[in-house]
Amino acid sequence: MNIQATKLVVLFGILAFLTAFGLPICAVGSESPQSEFLLDFKPIHFSEGSPSISQMNADAENALSVDQSVVLYQLLKALKDHPSIRVEIVGYSDKDECRLEECRKLSERRAKLIYTWFLKHGILKKQLRGPTGKSADWPLYRSGLAQEKGFNRRVQLEPY
DSSP states (O other), X not given: OOHHHHHHHHHHHHHHHHHHTTOOSSOXXXXXXXXXXXXXXXXXEOOTTOSOGGXXXXXXXXXXXXXXXXXXXXXXXXXXXXXXXXXXEEEOOOTTSSOHHHHHHHHHHHHHHHHHHHHHTTOOGGGEEEEEEOTTSSOSOOSOOHHHHHHHSEEEEEEO
């Protein structure tokens, strides 16, 4: 079994486990009396320099760790369950993983990879805006610690 097949088997096993025990696949807040709901759009984190240009024609799962693939499927389910939700797909990078222009292109690749993946998996184009790359200009963390830099390498779904 190749690495991608193994990742998919693990991913579907995790999703099956969550579903079997009635655990939410996406964090959904309690509904208000006005039948409004709150979805927690978790960011999708990438490894340094990912996706490469050569990974852009592959499926998004190739560029993500197994746990981030689970987040991606959670977001897919949330968007399918709530077709009235509209989100902008925004990619970000870490200032230490590339130079300014390269960071802009990398953040755009990240957003485009996720945007395209959602379209391929049945999300309507009218639900999505973007893809937009915001480079390293909007970090979540500025300390320079390795783990915190990793949180800056992300794609976020921003409701509009």
